Each structure stands twice: as C-alpha cells, then as structure tokens.
Amino acid sequence: MTDTDPFTNLYAGPTQLARAMFGPMAELAKTGAMGAVSVKPEDAQHWAEVGTKLQTMWFEFATEQAKSAPVGLPYLDPSRWMALAESWYSQMPVADPQRQKQLWEEGFALWETVLGAYGIGPKAGEKVDDLPRTDPRFANEKWKTHPAFALIHQTYLMLAERIEGMVDEIQGLPDDKREQLRFTTRAIIEAASPANFPMLNPVVLEKTIETRGENLVKGMEHLLADLKRGQLSHTDASAFKLGENIAVTPGKVVYETELFQLIQYSPTTEETLEVPLVIFPPWINRFYILDLNPKKSFVRWAVEQGVTVFMVSWKSADAGMKDVVWDDYVRAQIEAIDHIRERLSVPHVHAIGYCVAGTTLAATLALLHRRGEESKVKSATFFTAQVDFENAGDLLHFIDDGQLATIQTLSPEGYLDGRYMAATFNMLRGTDLIWNYVINNYMLGEDYPAFDLLHWNGDVTNLPAKWHQYYLRDLYRDNKLVQADAMTIDGTPIDLGQVKTPTYVQAGREDHIAPAESVWRITDHFAGPVRFVLAGSGHIAGVVNPPEAGKYQYWINEDEPRDLEAFKKGAVEHKGSWWPDWIDWLRARDAATVRADGKRDPGRKGDKVIENAPGRYVMTR
Template sequence: MTTTAPRRDRDTPRPRPAAAPDGSAEEAAGDAVMGLDMVLVDAARGPLRRMVPPARTLAALGTALARHPEVVVRRGGELVREVGRIAVGRSEIAPSPKDRRFADPAWSGNPLLKRTMQAHIAAAQVAAGLIEDADLDWQDDERIRFALTNVVDALAPSNVPFLNPLALKAVIDTGGRSAVTGLRRFVSDVTSPPRVPTMVEPDAFTVGEDLAVTPGAVVLRTPVFELLQYRPSTPTVRQVPLVIVPPTINKFYVTDLAPGRSIVEHYVAAGHQVFMISWRNPDERHAEWGLDTYGQAVLDAADAARRITGSEHTAFQGFCSGGIILSMVLAHLAATEGLDRVAAASFAVTVLDWGRAGTIGALMDEEAVRDATERSRKKGYLDGAMLAEVFAWLRPNDLVWNYWVNNYLQGKTPPAFDILFWNADTTRMSAALHRDFIDVAIGNQLTEPGRATMLGTPVDLSTIDVDTYVTAGIADHICPWQSCYRTTQLVGGRSRFVLSTAGHIASLVNPPTNPKASFQVAPETPADPEKWLANAHKEKGSWWPDFAAWLAERAGEEVPAPESLGSAELPVLGDAPGTYVFDK
C-alpha cells in the first residue's frame, strides 16, 4: 500500500544526522547491506540458524581435535594457567584499545569486573586457538569461526546487567527508571520483527523533509519503478544523462541522504543531469518479478532519460545489487547492438564474481538454498524485516550488543544516524528476484559467458566494451574489495578502479566534507588485485569529485540547463522523492 510520509510538527526541531563517536556502528550497518548469497538465504530461513554450524562441520572439528589430543591438553593447560594468573591479579590480558565494550574505567579499575573481563577474553582466545589448531578446510573453518564469534560476543560480560558499569550507573542516576524503560524497549523489540534492538527511532527523520531532499520530480511511473529527474543547480549541464540503478534491498535514498551527504546532490552540483530509479516495494502480487522484470525497468528508465534530455546516449551507475542488474542489462545491450547508446558505466560496491568470497561462500549449502527459495516462493516475497535481522547478526557486536547495552541496560534512546534510519527502512524482495539472485550468486554464473540470461539474451560480461568506473571499500567485510576488483577483469573496455576508505555503504556515503576521506587509485588494472594495490597511490578526500570529473569526460558537451523537468511526452507527475519510497 502506498502511503504518504508522516509530517513532523513545524515547531519541532529536526535532528541533525549524527555520526557515531568512532563511526563503528554506522559503518557496520553499512557493511551489512550486501553479501548477496548468504544474506538472501539466511533472510528466508532465519539468521539464528547460522549460529549453530552444520552437524558435519561440528563432526569435522571433533574429529580433527580427536586426532591431536595433545593440542586440546595444551590449550586447556594454557587456559588453566591464565585463569590462575587472573585470580591473583597478575594477568596482562587486556581488551583491544578499539573495543568500546570495555572502555569504561570500571572494567580496569574494579577487581571483580577486571577479572571477569579477562577470563572472558582468555576463554575466547583459547577457543580461537583450538579452531586454528584443528586446521579445517576453508569452508568448515569459516563456519566454525562465524559461529564462535557470535557466541563469544553474546557471552561478553558487558551484556550482563549486573556486571556492566554503565547499566549500574544508569540505575543509580535515574532511580531505577532506566531499568523500567529498558525492559519496555526490550519487550517492544522482541515482539515485532526484526527482533533485534532498535538502532534508530522510527520518527528520528522524515523522508522528503530530512532525507532525500534534493529537488526533483517524478517523470515516469510504472508498476515496477518511479523515475526521478533532479533539478539542475548549474547554468549548464552535461548533455548525456546519468541514470542511477540503486539497490533492490532498502530504499534508493542511500544515494540522497541529508544535504552535504548526498551523492545525488554532489553530482547535480558538478553539472550532471541525474535520473534515479526508485523501486516499488513489492508484495505477494509481484511474486513473479525476476531479473528480467528489473532489467527491462532499467532499459525503460534509460529510454525515458534520453527522450527527456534529447541525448542519444546514457551513462549508468549501479549500486550494490543494482550493479548486478546493470551488468546483465549492459551485456544484453551488447548482444542486441544497443551498447552504442551507452556512454559509460559505473559499478559501486558490486560483486559480479563470487568465487571464494570468504564467509559468504563458505556458509552456503544446497539444503539451505533450496529451503530459502521455497520459503520465499510460498510467501511471494522475501520479508525486509528478516533482511534487517540478518544484517544485524552479520556484525553483532556493533549492531546488536552495542544497542542491547544502550537501549536495554541503560534505557537510552539510540542516537539519530541517517544511515541507520535508511538501513531500518526495509523493503521486500519478490520471490522470483530472490530466486534469480541466489542462482546467479551461488552458481557464480556471471563469470562464464552464457550461463545467465537477461531478457532472453545470454550474458557475456566481456562484451561490455564501454569505459567503466568501479569502486569498493577497503574495510568491506561483506563485499571484499578484491571481489569487487575482479569486475575490471570481467568487463571489456577500460576500467578505473577506486578503493575507498571504510566499509560497504560507509565507503559510498563518503562526502568531500569528511576529513577522514581518502581513496586509492592506480593507472592500470592488472589481473592480480594485490599487484594493483602495490601500484596504487592514495588521494586525499572523497572519490565523488573524481567520479564526477571522470564522467564529465564521457558525458558529452555542456549545454544550457533545462528550465523545466520532464517533457511534453513525459510530464512531471509529482515532486521528488515520489510515492514509491513511502511504500511500507
């Protein structure tokens, strides 16, 4: 159902988008937006299944350790000796300086708390050592480590109400009100999906007032998407329009957050004509919308942008899963002699080659895949709330237990972060698209010509011979930068690869005003990503101006900016951000 955004009282101050003290929670939320195969499988089956490794993996661990009992004895002895040192106050174990869970001085100053923390760290180190000693194959090793990380994080003493000094101080300072508020928040969160602590209040921002406010209009509406055209802010613009293909997970406005943090706003200010696809939030009526449906939508959007601007060409930028769709569309255009209408293409934090991509590839099995696709088929869609739950459990320390302490133990309201608000503004995924994405990812189909199809055409990425601009995040745990880099080897044409700071989405929402922003770039893109890295040099600042300049060289001549949006054939249907963005 389409709804309008709730209107905030005009006299109520609007929150400014905050940044986390060290950026960790905000960046972790961004990091947890991709990892296509694991995310889509776990979202259908339930993320907590991942906490317990398959029986065969546990059996492999047990067998490996049974072959080397001396290892178990040695590690057990290490733990006993360390616990002894902890008991008499002689242990030198300390948390990482970056571990915010134990940042309160009480963890080091109070003897009981210090010993409890040290015992927890010691036990975790021994468990990790045993896994290392077991020398399992890479898939079993990743499965065990993933489960161990979740268990260790859950059992941290900082999560225990009567041990956490922040919780105890809050109870004293508020006369017990913090405990009551925290319990109320806990009950509210566990009784409605996603069943994880709230990361941002649902009324912290209003889309169209605080976020997604770059001026523009809806110039095309179909059952699948709305096309937004943004109003130029310069007297002249580049002739070739840029069509942005956003993720099909969450809403499009990750590219148009608050003023000053909006990619769209920056592109418009650089003199580009920008069009944005805003996907409809599908429900059971749209179960059959698959990759072909979304691929045709990209073609329809490009055709509309050309008709409105009068340009014979279009440039594209695909984000995350939108980049996957875009790559297949470009291969379709190459096969149907339509690629000559494409001026350039960009892929942002997009993985097209899933070969051995770390935890993501390791945690899949055929039974899980079949179960996941069958569940979404029966329902007609993949629930966005389940996706949000999966995202949280991919980085539990930052996205679950951090808010467990803040919301429940301290009874506080979570800070207002714009990225976290976007992350919580979930969308569904049609059953057919869910199935198609899993097939493409699990089978790594885009690496072999003809294994995947788009609109009836075999997909061969090597036929995409337009210039491409590929970005990745160096700290992206879900889409490793090396996997993103391999796009430069899959597509034809010249590629420019840019390695941004931070993680998945935080590397994208990285405006020039960010004093920590930097990126790495090299003149060539050799086959080996590590060789590229060795030859790369660091540029201070955001990659946004670099991309805008790169695109300007391929986006035609400067022409007078249009005085109005849309055209006689495609008139304005309403103001940006449109109506589909408000679908719940």
C-alpha cells in the same frame, strides 16, 4: 506471519532473551539485593516494585503473543547454527587432553598476571602497564577498576582467541565448511560476551544502581516494542520524514511502471553535461542512501557539478510481484535508459549501479552488447558491486541447498519480508549491529539517537521471492554470471567478456557485504577500460563520503596491476572523498554541455510529470 518473527527467532526466542537479560536483575530487585548495594534498606520496597514491573511487562507481552503462532526464522535461529557446528566442534583440538592442559596453564598464568596488577597473588607488585588483551567492548574503565570484572573479560578474550584459532586446526574439513564454521564460531563467541549479560557487565550494574532500576524498565519497553515490530531498532524513527528532512533534493517523478519510479532532479546550474546520468540503487534498500540530507547527498552534489541526474526508486515487493525475476530488473534498467534518451533527445546516458543493482547493470551492459545496442550507455560506474561471487564474503554462508529451501518457505505470498534481510546483514557484524544495541537499548535503557544513516538502514524493503532465489542460487552459489553464455536474460545469452563500456569501479576497503577482493574481479571480466578506486571505510560510508566532510581517503594505481594485492602495493593514497576523481573521469568521457532548460528542468510549463520527489514508491511499506 506475525510481526515478531524475524527478531524473535534471531535472538533464540523472546523468552530466552528476556530471561537472560532481565531475569537475574528482576530477582535481585525483588529480594532487595539492589537496595543493599545502595546501602539504603528502605529502598527494598522500590527494588521489589521494579522487579514486579519487569515481570508483569513481560507476562503481558507473552500472553498477547501467545494468541498467534509465529512462523519462525529457522535459517537465522542460533539453534540451527549450533546443530550445524556440533559435529565440527567435536573435532576441535580443545577435546585433546594435552590442549586442555595447555589451556588451563595459559589461563592460570593469565589470572596470576591480572590479579598481580591489583596487588593480589604471587605476582603482586610486579609492574603491569596494562591488561594483556584489549577490545572495544571492554574499553570502559569500569571493566578494569575491579579485579573480578578484569578477570571475567580477560578470560573471555583469551578463550575467544583460542577457540577461533582451533578452527584452522581441524583436519579434513573442506574450505567452504571451514569458513562456515569460522563464521558460526565467531557469532557464538560474540553472543557469549560477558558484556551482553547484565550481572557480568559493571557498566550496566552501575547504571542500574544509579537509576534505581529505571534503565531496566525503559530497556524492557524498548525490547517489547522491537519484538512487536519484528525488528531491532537502531535509531529514533520518528525523527525523520521523507521529503522533509531526508530525501529532500528537489525533483519530479517523470515516469513510473509497476516496478519502479523514475525521478529527475532539478538543475542548479545554467548548463549541464549533455549526457545525463541515471542511478540504479539496490532494491534491497531505499534509494535515499544517496540523498540522506543536503550535506551527505551524492545526488545534490552531482547536480551541483552540472549533471542532469535521474534516480530509479524501486517498488518494495508485494504479492503482486510474486513472478518478478532478474530479467525484469534488467528490462527495467533498459526501460529507464530508453525513457531518458527519448525524454532528453540524447543517444546515450551515463549509468551508476550500486551493489545488487550494479551486478544487474553488468548484465544489462552484456545484454546490450550482445544485441548491438551498447551505445545507449556512454559509461558505467559501479558502487561496491560484484559480478564474480567466488570470494563474496560471509553471505556465502547462507546459500547451501538446505538454507535456500528454508528461505523459500519464508515467502508464502511470493515475497520475502525485508526484516529477514535486515537480520541477515546485522549478523554479518553482530557486535556492532546487534549486541551493541542490545546493551545500549535494552540494558542501559538509553534513548535512541536521531541518526539518518541508521534510520535508512532500518527502513527495509521486501524482495520478490523468485528473484531472491534465483540470485542466491545462480550468482552466489553457482557463480554463473562470469561464465560466458551460462545465463540467458530476456531470451538472450550474455557474456561479460563482451562489455567494452568505459567503467569506473569503486570498492570499500572495509566492506563486509561486497568485499574489495570480490569487487576487484570485475576488472578480470570486462573487456573495456576500467578505472578501479579503493575507498576507505565500508559498504555505505565508503560510498557516501562528500568532499566537504574531509573524511577517509582513497587509493589509485595508474599502472595495470594484475590483482588487488598488486594494486595496493603500487597505489597512491589521496585524502578525502573520491567523488571529485569520479566527476573528472565522467567529464573526460564527454565534456559537452547544454542549457539546463526545457525538459532538463522537470515540471516546467508543458512538461507532464507525475509527482514531486521522492515519490510514492519509496514511502510504501
């Protein structure tokens, strides 16, 4: 596998991407056309040099890459999605002559309206407060200052609306295929935006003239660097260092296995809650999303509330983990719980599971209940975690038999390169996480921002291939976790209906990875008391929302709503972070406190620890 695989194939191959982005500009530069726009004929030589430089940079990169044969990323390759949709598109109403006539008439009316706003055509002089359609991609005034660019983006938005609407009009298409077609259509439409093409983007054209093409040279440098590392860059990675300006809450690694390290954080209060807290973050990402910096850190905040906090830091998969399956992660959670209980001489712990680790925590609870050991967990909190995958969102488009087989071929050494998962998640929000950066980084040549959350988002982890296959097949595709005794963990059948542990469930209103409708379903399956909280924002910002920030809001419904819609109708909105509501709920489970000394303060005299937080595992790549 070469370092260019994920990114190269995601964008239809480096040659196509570079030609689409830089080819026309390079040719214009070589002919001196850009110099003509700047009204300085003597600049023609400069523009020719810019064009030659761009072509040379690309040629050198292509020559270097030709020495190795990329494996490819077929399940994210746009050509695969186009082939999948080809037969569906032939059924779209756009093929109907009457619909074509209607589209033409609507387009002609739109052009008359847009041109009329500029004093052109039969509607010239009519009052037009604004253009008919708006979209954040075309918010810059340069899209409106010239009628040509106004026509381009307004026509694009009109066609995008109509094409997306036609997906619902295809007859006889199964619901799952219709949703897959809707996802595919949206992805293609996003890629086709005129904002993504330099010659159609007035912001890029103006920047190119202003910088005399230096933005294109810098953009090409960014593009080639990303192709070499095999991943789209969102931020300046050199701006962050673990343990120095991110993941800095003081603590010690007090236990480790081949699968995880266990961090215990140092107390900042004289007393702490007697029942400690263990946090299980997803192994799809690094744990420090909950410890980005002192102002954003959930870990720091919880410690300051008088909680003894432990954090699991999962090991990024390598060839030695080729046989790791879901049972191993459930056993690891129980092992961490048991170690904490023994270390602090306590009968139970509070537990938090985030995303996939929350799904696993649900299985852990079911296993403990079936074995009569449920008292080990005093309470469970779930951050944007799903147990019922019937309505699991756009990720369901990646789990048909063909794609599962393809994914399996991408893991020849027993683990899935984390860049594949990063590319998949980026596709779920293509405009925000792909094309926005293509424009800013590659076309405008802007410097990367130093943004800790984006740095974490790009700090990928590898996944055990067997676990990944089982997870997609048994949970996403077959939804077995919510079927009583349909799954066996560590030799024991499990049933979520047996779980009576007091539970706090947080969902993000705008979550595109674990939709709130899907997270809600946990309330349908657990038998114990559940407090459901709907937080503003999405999968990350909805969780990482410290009270000091004063951002967003959350909703609580103290009644017993039957579903999420009923919850929303009767919910009371509260401004700011939901964290204070959670800590009040946690204290209500057990308010007893103890002195924060002895092994409550890791690394003190006589306490054998392994190393300082954040530990080695989070630093392995």
